[in-house]
Amino acid sequence: MNTPILQMRGITKTFPGVKALQDVTLDVNRGEVHAICGENGAGKSTLMKVLSGVYPDSSFDGDILFENEPCSFASITDSEKRGIVIIHQELALSPYLSIAENIYLGNELSSKGWVDWRKTNLEAAKLLARVGLSENPATPVQHISVGKQQLVEIAKALSKQVKLLILDEPTAALNDEDSSHLLDLILHLKGQGVTSIIISHKLNEIRKVADAVTIIRDGQSIETLRLNDGEITQERIIRSMVGRDLASLYPDRNPTIGEEVLRIENWSVRHPQDHTRMVVSNASLNVRKGEVVGLAGLMGAGRTELAMSVFGRTYGQAVTGKVYKYGKEINTGSVSAAINHGIAYATEDRKHYGLNLIEDIKRNISLAALPKLVTKGWVDKNKETVVANGYRKSMNIKAPSVAAVTGKLSGGNQQKVVLSKWMFSDPDVLILDEPTRGIDVGAKFEIYTIIAKLAAEGKAVIVISSELPELLGICDRIYTLSAGHITGEVPIAEATQESLMHFMTQEKE
Amino acid sequence: MSALRESLGFLASRLRQVGIFVALILIVLLFQGLTGGILLQPQNVSNLVVQNSYILILAIGMVMVIIAGHIDLSVGSVAGFIGAVAGVFIVHWGWAWWIAIPACLLVGALVGAWQGYWIAYVGIPAFIVTLAGMLIFRGLTLITLKNQQITPFPDELRALGGGFLPDISGGTSVLEWLTVILGVTATFALIFQGFKERRSQKKFDLEAEPRVWFITKTAFIALLMLAITFLLASYRGTPIVLIVLAVLVIVYTALMNNSVFGRHTYAIGGNLHAAELSGVKTKAVTFRLFVNMGVLAALAGLVFTARLNSAQPAGGTGFELDAIAAAFIGGAAVTGGIGTVAGAMIGGLIMGVLNNGMSILGLGTDYQQLIKGLVLLLAVAFDIFNKNRAGGESVFIKFFRSSNTPSTPEQPKKDRLEPAGAASTTERTSVTQK
Numbered sequence: 001m002n003t004p005i006l007q008m009r010g011i012t013k014t015f016p017g018v019k020a021l022q023d024v025t026l027d028v029n030r031g032e033v034h035a036i037c038g039e040n041g042a043g044k045s046t047l048m049k050v051l052s053g054v055y056p057d058s059s060f061d062g063d064i065l066f067e068n069e070p071c072s073f074a075s076i077t078d079s080e081k082r083g084i085v086i087i088h089q090e091l092a093l094s095p096y097l098s099i100a101e102n103i104y105l106g107n108e109l110s111s112k113g114w115v116d117w118r119k120t121n122l123e124a125a126k127l128l129a130r131v132g133l134s135e136n137p138a139t140p141v142q143h144i145s146v147g148k149q150q151l152v153e154i155a156k157a158l159s160k161q162v163k164l165l166i167l168d169e170p171t172a173a174l175n176d177e178d179s180s181h182l183l184d185l186i187l188h189l190k191g192q193g194v195t196s197i198i199i200s201h202k203l204n205e206i207r208k209v210a211d212a213v214t215i216i217r218d219g220q221s222i223e224t225l226r227l228n229d230g231e232i233t234q235e236r237i238i239r240s241m242v243g244r245d246l247a248s249l250y251p252d253r254n255p256t257i258g259e260e261v262l263r264i265e266n267w268s269v270r271h272p273q274d275h276t277r278m279v280v281s282n283a284s285l286n287v288r289k290g291e292v293v294g295l296a297g298l299m300g301a302g303r304t305e306l307a308m309s310v311f312g313r314t315y316g317q318a319v320t321g322k323v324y325k326y327g328k329e330i331n332t333g334s335v336s337a338a339i340n341h342g343i344a345y346a347t348e349d350r351k352h353y354g355l356n357l358i359e360d361i362k363r364n365i366s367l368a369a370l371p372k373l374v375t376k377g378w379v380d381k382n383k384e385t386v387v388a389n390g391y392r393k394s395m396n397i398k399a400p401s402v403a404a405v406t407g408k409l410s411g412g413n414q415q416k417v418v419l420s421k422w423m424f425s426d427p428d429v430l431i432l433d434e435p436t437r438g439i440d441v442g443a444k445f446e447i448y449t450i451i452a453k454l455a456a457e458g459k460a461v462i463v464i465s466s467e468l469p470e471l472l473g474i475c476d477r478i479y480t481l482s483a484g485h486i487t488g489e490v491p492i493a494e495a496t497q498e499s500l501m502h503f504m505t506q507e508k509e
Numbered sequence: 510m511s512a513l514r515e516s517l518g519f520l521a522s523r524l525r526q527v528g529i530f531v532a533l534i535l536i537v538l539l540f541q542g543l544t545g546g547i548l549l550q551p552q553n554v555s556n557l558v559v560q561n562s563y564i565l566i567l568a569i570g571m572v573m574v575i576i577a578g579h580i581d582l583s584v585g586s587v588a589g590f591i592g593a594v595a596g597v598f599i600v601h602w603g604w605a606w607w608i609a610i611p612a613c614l615l616v617g618a619l620v621g622a623w624q625g626y627w628i629a630y631v632g633i634p635a636f637i638v639t640l641a642g643m644l645i646f647r648g649l650t651l652i653t654l655k656n657q658q659i660t661p662f663p664d665e666l667r668a669l670g671g672g673f674l675p676d677i678s679g680g681t682s683v684l685e686w687l688t689v690i691l692g693v694t695a696t697f698a699l700i701f702q703g704f705k706e707r708r709s710q711k712k713f714d715l716e717a718e719p720r721v722w723f724i725t726k727t728a729f730i731a732l733l734m735l736a737i738t739f740l741l742a743s744y745r746g747t748p749i750v751l752i753v754l755a756v757l758v759i760v761y762t763a764l765m766n767n768s769v770f771g772r773h774t775y776a777i778g779g780n781l782h783a784a785e786l787s788g789v790k791t792k793a794v795t796f797r798l799f800v801n802m803g804v805l806a807a808l809a810g811l812v813f814t815a816r817l818n819s820a821q822p823a824g825g826t827g828f829e830l831d832a833i834a835a836a837f838i839g840g841a842a843v844t845g846g847i848g849t850v851a852g853a854m855i856g857g858l859i860m861g862v863l864n865n866g867m868s869i870l871g872l873g874t875d876y877q878q879l880i881k882g883l884v885l886l887l888a889v890a891f892d893i894f895n896k897n898r899a900g901g902e903s904v905f906i907k908f909f910r911s912s913n914t915p916s917t918p919e920q921p922k923k924d925r926l927e928p929a930g931a932a933s934t935t936e937r938t939s940v941t942q943k
Contacts, residue, residue: 311786312786312788314785314786334790335785335786335787335788335789336788336790338788339788345786347786352780352782352783353780353782353783353786354783354786355780355783356775356776356779356780356783356784356846357779357780358779358842358846358847359775359776359779359846363772363775363776366772367772367776367783367784367787367789368787368788370769370772370773371769374769377768378763378767378768379767379768379769379772381709381766381767382709382712382713385709385713386713389713421787
């Protein structure tokens with residue numbers, strides 16, 4: 001029974017400046033469902049990319065044994081030939097092609113260069129039956145729900161004679177019904193001899209389907225728990241996931257918290273494409289002068305969606321709820337309205353949403369509050385340079401001059417430019433979404449110091465972060481979000497990683 | 510020695526801007542040689558300016574549209590349409606020029622508003638909307654003209670196309686003194702502006718150009734302007750359309766560099782999402798850009814009609830391609846966010862000199878088109894190879910950087926993966942996808 005199908009030994013993968021994986025070991029037995037757990041950024045997806053050949057053999061150290069044979073995959077095609085198929089969190093389906101065409105995309109059933117449509121549709125129908133999807137194979141993929149699209153992906157994997165199926169957060173985008181159907185399918189495939197690796201944040205799901213759990217933290221494999229050795233408990237997983245010391249340094253703060261600045265009440269947001277999905281449900285929260293409030297939640301909990309929908313409705317549809325500033329209701333229906341009400345939102349994705357990378361530092365800093373620099377109808381360039389130079393000094397942006405192009409700065413310095421931009425708009429409330437993502441440790445400390453300084457100046461700060469130690473290190477109060485609901489509000493004195501993780505994984509009916 | 514190296518390094522970092530300028534000069538010298546000196550004869554220089562003026566006017570609007578990440582294929586048809594409208598207003602209805610010209614510009618603005626509405630507020634790609642516009646306004650031109658040309662126009666309007674500033678010496682002098690005065694004043698203004706800019710760069714601790722380079726550049730441009738002044742002054746003086754063009758270039762350069770609107774245009778083209786999340790009203794900016802393009806297309810149409818002294822059914826055909834080519838040869842990026850009005854002018858002049866030079870040589874349109882096409886392709890290919898942009902550095906720059914390290918304390922890596930984000934990029938919640 002317990003014959004290993006996959007053994008990964010001493011996997012070490014380095015990105016410029018950062019060790020993403022360090023000496024990771026993973027053993028998966030034939031015919032089991034193996035879950036991989038870890039915080040965001042722990043290295044789970046990287047490990048799966050190593051396994052599936054997304055990162056070619058030459059780009060990492062360590063050995064992979066699949067069915068007792070050493071593997072060196074140069075690309076995803078190589079791993080698929082061996083029967084290892086990965087299904088990414090963001091589905092790789094072409095929306096305008098039919099289900100059958102998608103299943104056999106890149107692998108067309110053809111003779112002499114011509115596609116055999118009869119066979120394609122026939123075989124696709126058989127595969128659809130195996131995954132329990134009753135749809136016409138000729139239906140374009142865009143016309144079926146995300147849950148069903150997920151099943152099409154699995155059917156596609158089955159068409160490749162899959163032996164080891166890797167699912168990266170398969171239920172993150174699904175509603176409860178679709179999720180449980182998917183989990184049943186995984187168990188059903190297990191019965192047919194398909195081994196699965198499933199990356200998931202949802203601990204109750206893991207308990208439902210997994211035979212074994214490997215926990216990864218900070219790029220290292222911590223332990224593997226097996227069902228035969230005893231029960232896999234939620235507490236045990238959480239402890240392993242977060243069990244690191246708060247050794248990294250956070251600046252000392254002496255918060256003086258004043259009146260309430262911003263209050264969000266009964267905020268609900270629906271998914272922009274899928275109207276039936278509630279991304280944020282009835283969320284209420286507030287933040288006070290001089291306070292740093294954390295928003296904790298796992299991937300897909302709705303943190304960014306909450307922030308962006310408040311900031312000028314830049315996410316979602318059918319947004320309902322009220323925003324109050326200093327007790328008075330305000331309308332934040334457009335970005336400029338939100339900015340005028342003194343709200344600033346620094347995005348988690350600074351390259352795509354935060355910066356104009358082909359433009360220089362000063363013009364990026366001035367963009368959100370350009371009218372402040374206008375005298376007699378023209379932008380005062382000298383004033384702009386003075387302002388930008390001021391931020392370059394106070395924020396310690398390392399660049400030859402403020403005329404340097406932001407695309408050439410390091411991640412930390414880019415983040416400082418984003419923060420400078422929003423500080424220049426002189427907000428009362430700053431929402432910082434993953435302010436330290438992709439930033440090295442030294443620069444992180446600088447960002448924390450800036451946040452502390454902003455709070456000390458009387459700003460109200462909301463920090464969204466996937467890193468719990470970070471929230472514990474800089475916040476005064478932490479809200480937890482799970483599946484769009486606010487599941488907890490914890491004062492810093494009572495907050496521990498375990499207690500937060502408990503709220504973050506709590507399912508609310 | 511170090512000054513020289515500094516200048517070279519700077520030159521490399523501005524390879525695109527410098528290169529295009531050098532290319533223009535080389536092309537001028539080449540044709541000057543090939544045509545046996547005809548190209549730079551006073552009369553031909555004057556012709557060159559007038560012949561290309563409407564393309565240059567279009568190129569101003571076009572480069573702005575391209576900077577914002579759009580395109581406008583309809584400007585030739587719009588120019589033709591406005592020519593027809595002007596014919597009806599002035600020749601058929603007998604309107605005075607000072608009513609007819611503003612009225613035509615207004616019609617141009619309405620045309621721009623029509624297209625801007627579909628692009629900005631309905632969200633149809635500019636390529637489609639203006640391709641439709643190209644057909645729509647050509648059709649309207651034919652309808653308005655009933656397929657027949659309208660001619661002749663009164664002298665006041667014709668002055669816009671082929672007129673010159675009056676000769677203040679009353680025809681007694683070899684040189685047109687008004688032109689000399691204007692040219693010399695403009696040259697000094699340019700030198701003064703250059704020094705002023707340099708002083709503020711120094712003052713605010715910005716990377717200033719190396720002194721050698723600055724002096725060479727300024728002296729060269731000053732000499733060039735004086736030379737053109739001399740050439741124009743020894744023929745019939747300053748073409749009126751050159752004054753119009755000069756005013757447009759100055760106003761639009763200022764607008765693009767120093768106005769909120771101009772900044773927002775660059776921001777939209779550079780990163781639409783970031784601009785939106787910074788409170789830029791992206792739709793309103795796009796709309797205004799197309800209204801502006803409509804007005805400039807109308808002006809170009811008027812100049813063209815005035816020059817031909819007739820509104821023609823096929824008037825303006827193919828102008829859009831010359832204007833687009835001018836913008837791209839002048840360094841505008843296909844992906845938006847990069848480009849300058851001055852660059853587009855130089856790009857337009859390159860096209861103009863090619864046209865003019867090849868015509869003098871008696872080359873047929875067949876070869877002319879072939880060569881112009883190749884020049885456009887090479888200019889943009891040069892851009893791609895050189896890729897003097899964020900994220901990628903040219904071989905030239907790397908070479909000079911290695912011997913010139915102090916200017917870049919932080920050497921960023923190309924296409925670097927985000928450190929911690931390496932694992933988390935795929936885990937990122939998918940945010941708004943508009």
